[in-house]
Amino acid sequence: MQSIDRPSINPRSRVNLLDHPLHVMLVPVPIVCFLATLVTDIVYWQTAAMQWANISAWLLVIGLLFAVLAATAGLIDFFSEPLIRNLRAAWIHGLGNAAVIVLSIFNALIHTRDAYTSVVPSGLILSALVVAILLVTGWNGWTMVYRHGVGVRHKESA
Amino acid sequence: MKSIGLAAGATGVLLAIAGCGPAPIDPQRQMGANPYLPPIHEYLLPPMHVAKVVGWNGATPSAVSGLKVQAFATGLANPRSLYVLPNGDVLVVETGGPPGPVSRPKEIVMNWVEKTAHSRTKPGQRILLFRDTNGDGLPEQKTVLLDHLHSPFGVVLVGNDLYVADTDAVLHFPYSTGQTQITAPGVKLCDLPGGPIDHHWTKSLTASPDGTKLYAGVGSNSNITENGIQAEVGRAAIWEIDRATGAHREFATGLRNPNGLQFEPQTHTLWAVINERDELGPDLVPDYLTSVQDGAFYGWPYSYYGQHIDPRVKPQRPDLVAKAMAPDYALSSHVAPLGLVFYSGTNLPAHYRGAFVGEHGSWDRTVLNGYKIVYVPFTNGRPSGPAEDVVTGFLIDGDKARGRPVGLAVDGGGALLIADDTGNSVWRVSATSGT
Numbered sequence: 001m002q003s004i005d006r007p008s009i010n011p012r013s014r015v016n017l018l019d020h021p022l023h024v025m026l027v028p029v030p031i032v033c034f035l036a037t038l039v040t041d042i043v044y045w046q047t048a049a050m051q052w053a054n055i056s057a058w059l060l061v062i063g064l065l066f067a068v069l070a071a072t073a074g075l076i077d078f079f080s081e082p083l084i085r086n087l088r089a090a091w092i093h094g095l096g097n098a099a100v101i102v103l104s105i106f107n108a109l110i111h112t113r114d115a116y117t118s119v120v121p122s123g124l125i126l127s128a129l130v131v132a133i134l135l136v137t138g139w140n141g142w143t144m145v146y147r148h149g150v151g152v153r154h155k156e157s158a
Numbered sequence: 159m160k161s162i163g164l165a166a167g168a169t170g171v172l173l174a175i176a177g178c179g180p181a182p183i184d185p186q187r188q189m190g191a192n193p194y195l196p197p198i199h200e201y202l203l204p205p206m207h208v209a210k211v212v213g214w215n216g217a218t219p220s221a222v223s224g225l226k227v228q229a230f231a232t233g234l235a236n237p238r239s240l241y242v243l244p245n246g247d248v249l250v251v252e253t254g255g256p257p258g259p260v261s262r263p264k265e266i267v268m269n270w271v272e273k274t275a276h277s278r279t280k281p282g283q284r285i286l287l288f289r290d291t292n293g294d295g296l297p298e299q300k301t302v303l304l305d306h307l308h309s310p311f312g313v314v315l316v317g318n319d320l321y322v323a324d325t326d327a328v329l330h331f332p333y334s335t336g337q338t339q340i341t342a343p344g345v346k347l348c349d350l351p352g353g354p355i356d357h358h359w360t361k362s363l364t365a366s367p368d369g370t371k372l373y374a375g376v377g378s379n380s381n382i383t384e385n386g387i388q389a390e391v392g393r394a395a396i397w398e399i400d401r402a403t404g405a406h407r408e409f410a411t412g413l414r415n416p417n418g419l420q421f422e423p424q425t426h427t428l429w430a431v432i433n434e435r436d437e438l439g440p441d442l443v444p445d446y447l448t449s450v451q452d453g454a455f456y457g458w459p460y461s462y463y464g465q466h467i468d469p470r471v472k473p474q475r476p477d478l479v480a481k482a483m484a485p486d487y488a489l490s491s492h493v494a495p496l497g498l499v500f501y502s503g504t505n506l507p508a509h510y511r512g513a514f515v516g517e518h519g520s521w522d523r524t525v526l527n528g529y530k531i532v533y534v535p536f537t538n539g540r541p542s543g544p545a546e547d548v549v550t551g552f553l554i555d556g557d558k559a560r561g562r563p564v565g566l567a568v569d570g571g572g573a574l575l576i577a578d579d580t581g582n583s584v585w586r587v588s589a590t591s592g593t
């Protein structure tokens with residue numbers, strides 16, 4: 001359905017480097033960090049070996065730093081291009097990832113606690129929730145690019 | 159714009175929640191044998207509230223009526239502990255902790271906070287000797303007794319043997335009365351748990367009344383096992399070290415950070431002040447003063463104040479918790495007692511024949527606690543009443559620190575000496591009527 005409405009001009013990404021949209025180049029870092037946090041949290045929960053919880057704490061901070069950069073690029077793209085703002089997928093993607101950042105800030109604070117309760121149960125639950133949201137926001141992000149061509153340069157203008 | 163508003167709103171909520179926590183109770187409720195223990199409150203963001211260091215600028219601490227405070231020494235480099243030799247010479251240990259590794263992002267923030275709470279002066283790694291030559295109680299001579307030590311803290315003299323507890327070893331030096339400088343190299347009597355983490359690094363030291371044994375306080379390597387239980391081998395304990403052979407055993411365990419090791423003069427039992435765990439709320443867990451029983455286990459890390467389980471420790475050890483002893487006397491939460499001395503002199507008014515405790519002061523409580531010297535009355539070798547503030551004035555305007563008291567000692571004239579690391583001074587407290 002949506003492909004029928006696809007405009008003849010692809011929505012542009014304002015924040016780009018030589019026509020390479022920055023947002024999609026930044027997002028792999030937080031996605032992998034937050035996914036890995038769930039893994040190391042689970043391993044800590046099972047082993048109570050502190051090194052795993054320490055790794056989670058670093059992953060959350062690094063993930064958050066890059067998430068803020070990615071969000072900044074994404075927000076500028078979103079507000080500078082009406083064609084993006086018209087996409088339902090863009091709203092789901094943006095609001096979902098805002099929730100990911102807020103929950104991950106809480107999660108990083110939980111992970112500053114000492115020893116077991118820095119992970120179990122609150123940290124572990126937040127890590128799992130974030131990954132669940134990322135599945136939805138990731139899917140919608142791919143919809144924006146592969147269905148609606150957000151940030152994709154036209155073949156004829158290449 | 160909606161998402162920006164949402165993010166801003168969420169951040170506001172987050173900050174509000176982070177600042178939240180139970181209001182601190184009156185510390186008086188946590189003094190003595192049966193302190194009130196509130197429910198555990200684990201923070202999202204602990205209230206890191208340390209006093210801004212402003213220095214003394216010529217002022218002195220204030221003492222209760224009947225006592226006066228004089229500057230014994232100023233311009234020092236982080237003086238943390240004191241020891242008075244039999245001839246009245248006063249040893250002042252200038253010291254600072256070794257740098258620890260950063261294993262979590264949190265520690266970057268914590269290190270920064272800790273730095274703001276301490277003097278900017280680079281700590282010395284030496285022991286100074288002060289001598290009063292004209293009997294006015296204040297020193298006229300100052301020499302460097304020992305230099306190039308490794309985070310020293312405890313000092314004790316037994317006969318002609320001087321022992322210094324560096325953070326990683328007890329060193330032995332031959333010493334004769336009146337000597338003002340030691341040039342002989344120290345000989346290691348016994349290793350102590352040191353780096354690379356060395357979270358609680360101050361090793362308090364005392365000797366048994368008969369002089370055959372030394373006792374060393376070895377603090378834990380973490381707040382609550384967050385560096386792994388394997389980092390805690392031999393720690394959170396008081397070691398008994400045989401003076402003849404250097405062999406050691408753990409005399410008592412489960413003491414998170416024991417300092418101020420002292421034998422009570424009437425009963426000859428060992429006492430210490432203990433810094434309990436952080437981040438369970440503004441009023442958990444009370445720091446305490448306790449007699450130390452041979453072979454006893456005092457809870458850390460598995461439980462606090464007897465058998466109250468700490469949920470942060472996994473795996474738990476119910477077998478150890480079952481025998482965890484409650485300590486004798488609570489000093490209220492986060493006061494950070496680092497100095498203890500039993501007073502049996504004659505200079506101070508007869509009211510003071512118990513224990514003085516030096517409280518370095520809190521960092522994780524919205525209303526600061528500690529930052530003073532308290533007196534705990536003793537009768538027949540046991541605490542016998544509420545603690546009284548004796549020397550205060552380390553804080554001004556509620557949250558600025560002129561100094562922070564650490565180690566205590568009683569000098570040859572019977573006055574109380576206070577090491578003030580943040581104020582880089584040693585204070586002398588004596589009766590208003592005499593010297």
